[in-house]
Amino acid sequence: MPEPILRVTDLVKRFGDFTAVGGVSFDIAPGEILGLLGANGAGKTTAINMVLGLITPTSGSISVFGQDLAQHRTAILRRMNFCSTYTNLPGNLLVWQNLTVFGRLYGVPDLPRRIDEVLDLLEIAHLKKRVAGHLSAGESTRLNLCKALLNRPRLLLLDEPTASLDPDIADKVRKVVRRVCQEDGVTMLYTSHNMRDVEEVCDRVVFLHKGRILHQGTPEQIVAHFQEKTLEDVFIRVARGGDLEPRTADGSVTPTFPS
Amino acid sequence: MNFHVIQALVLRYLFLYTRTPVRLVELIFWPLVNLLVWGYLTLFLQQHAGEGFPYQITYLIGAVILWDVLFRAQQGVAIFFLEDVWSRNLLNIFAAPVTTLDYLVSTYAVGMLRASVTVSILTLLSLVLYSFNIFEVGWYLAPFVLNLLVFGWALGMISTALIVRWGPAAETLAWATPFFIQPFAAVFYPVEGLPPVMQAVSKALPCSYIFEGMREVLRSGHLAGHELVMATGLNVLYLIGAGLFFVHIMKIARRGGLLTKFASQ
Numbered sequence: 001m002p003e004p005i006l007r008v009t010d011l012v013k014r015f016g017d018f019t020a021v022g023g024v025s026f027d028i029a030p031g032e033i034l035g036l037l038g039a040n041g042a043g044k045t046t047a048i049n050m051v052l053g054l055i056t057p058t059s060g061s062i063s064v065f066g067q068d069l070a071q072h073r074t075a076i077l078r079r080m081n082f083c084s085t086y087t088n089l090p091g092n093l094l095v096w097q098n099l100t101v102f103g104r105l106y107g108v109p110d111l112p113r114r115i116d117e118v119l120d121l122l123e124i125a126h127l128k129k130r131v132a133g134h135l136s137a138g139e140s141t142r143l144n145l146c147k148a149l150l151n152r153p154r155l156l157l158l159d160e161p162t163a164s165l166d167p168d169i170a171d172k173v174r175k176v177v178r179r180v181c182q183e184d185g186v187t188m189l190y191t192s193h194n195m196r197d198v199e200e201v202c203d204r205v206v207f208l209h210k211g212r213i214l215h216q217g218t219p220e221q222i223v224a225h226f227q228e229k230t231l232e233d234v235f236i237r238v239a240r241g242g243d244l245e246p247r248t249a250d251g252s253v254t255p256t257f258p259s
Numbered sequence: 260m261n262f263h264v265i266q267a268l269v270l271r272y273l274f275l276y277t278r279t280p281v282r283l284v285e286l287i288f289w290p291l292v293n294l295l296v297w298g299y300l301t302l303f304l305q306q307h308a309g310e311g312f313p314y315q316i317t318y319l320i321g322a323v324i325l326w327d328v329l330f331r332a333q334q335g336v337a338i339f340f341l342e343d344v345w346s347r348n349l350l351n352i353f354a355a356p357v358t359t360l361d362y363l364v365s366t367y368a369v370g371m372l373r374a375s376v377t378v379s380i381l382t383l384l385s386l387v388l389y390s391f392n393i394f395e396v397g398w399y400l401a402p403f404v405l406n407l408l409v410f411g412w413a414l415g416m417i418s419t420a421l422i423v424r425w426g427p428a429a430e431t432l433a434w435a436t437p438f439f440i441q442p443f444a445a446v447f448y449p450v451e452g453l454p455p456v457m458q459a460v461s462k463a464l465p466c467s468y469i470f471e472g473m474r475e476v477l478r479s480g481h482l483a484g485h486e487l488v489m490a491t492g493l494n495v496l497y498l499i500g501a502g503l504f505f506v507h508i509m510k511i512a513r514r515g516g517l518l519t520k521f522a523s524q
Contacts, residue, residue, distance in 0.1 A: 015516060045519075049516070052354040056510070093274050097274045105356065106355065
């Protein structure tokens with residue numbers, strides 16, 4: 001069995017008395033897209049920020065490419081990238097200027113050609129000389145994705161990448177994500193509130209609730225486990241604080257054994 | 260230390276200024292106001308107080324120019340950080356393969372560029388308006404200028420660390436920090452003109468020795484050795500202290516999730 005690209009072991013993050021992430025463990029195999037699913041406050045973004053080294057865990061460990069993140073953060077980040085709907089590239093700079101700066105930060109070889117490649121991939125080559133701050137929300141998200149793909153990352157962290165997109169662009173982004181995963185073998189950690197995203201894009205899902213893993217498996221396994229019709233039904237049930245245990249045929253509840 | 264990373268961070272700043280030249284106003288406007296106010300005030304006092312006024316115009320113009328070296332160097336560090344906050348780019352930078360040292364060296368370089376722009380313009384204007392050529396003083400001022408840059412960087416690291424620690428509400432520290440020390444810094448008057456308690460504070464600041472040293476150079480044309488040694492020694496301590504403080508606060512920020520909170524506000 002190949003060594004996982006990302007291994008998270010007993011990860012805990014406490015802010016004072018509040019436990020944002022309470023003992024989470026999961027692996028991502030090479031070329032796999034793992035969805036991190038959960039309502040607001042479930043601990044998804046905190047977990048991603050810990051994998052990026054932006055937040056130090058209270059306890060537990062994170063290993064990327066077989067190396068300890070705490071010890072080899074800079075070397076690891078050079079082979080990773082991320083895109084979040086909550087960040088922007090500097091709005092005063094032109095699109096190509098932003099990509100030039102980040103390309104150099106990540107040490108991308110043959111940068112002008114690579115910039116053209118990613119702009120073509122996300123279908124925004126015509127925006128190359130536009131001011132980043134004048135782009136629409138959808139264009140801006142695609143620019144963020146360009147930045148995230150610039151250095152041909154082996155591990156890509158995508159935090160709600162389709163949150164501000166219309167269905168057409170969201171569909172294109174999902175296809176690009178799948179394509180990059182299949183053609184370049186990029187491993188991904190993907191969070192979204194859009195269940196269609198998760199079902200279409202993710203190979204496997206870790207369902208978080210109040211900082212703990214409720215269940216993990218393929219989207220179909222999760223739906224089957226909770227005996228709901230769709231992933232969205234599972235999400236709503238958990239988010240509204242309904243029964244967290246799977247239903248049996250007669251409507252009663254059996255205990256969950258998180259894997 | 261990775262020079263490609265430093266180059267990229269500085270390039271981002273250069274792109275920013277070439278894209279929005281109006282930002283240059285900030286580098287020119289306030290220094291110009293200071294130069295005009297202090298320059299003409301000194302001329303006026305000289306004309307009316309005659310020999311009774313002990314200051315030459317060169318002291319105050321020199322002070323205005325050198326104070327701006329310190330201020331711009333400090334701003335280089337603090338504004339560098341805030342630019343990323345304002346553009347919601349902070350997490351992109353801190354999630355990139357940028358070490359704390361790379362980041363700090365980039366801010367130093369930007370601070371030096373900012374100071375160079377302002378000093379060049381002030382030097383030219385002081386030559387035109389007051390016939391004061393700072394280069395006539397020669398290279399004796401160079402080590403004092405270098406010391407001011409270093410102290411500006413130290414103040415920049417301290418103010419940025421405090422902004423990280425206290426959040427966006429503390430942004431005003433980016434501009435206010437140098438002015439907290441200005442009354443003690445002997446910029447426009449000698450240390451001996453201060454009350455004893457303030458003199459004690461003044462003697463603990465490298466910039467007071469720098470401004471005293473500058474006046475000595477302008478007065479005598481000779482290097483003020485004692486002031487230079489004191490300023491350099493104190494600067495080394497301040498730079499190390501500020502660097503350690505910055506690293507410590509960044510550790511606290513990562514433990515407390517302050518960077519991500521900052522980025523989402």
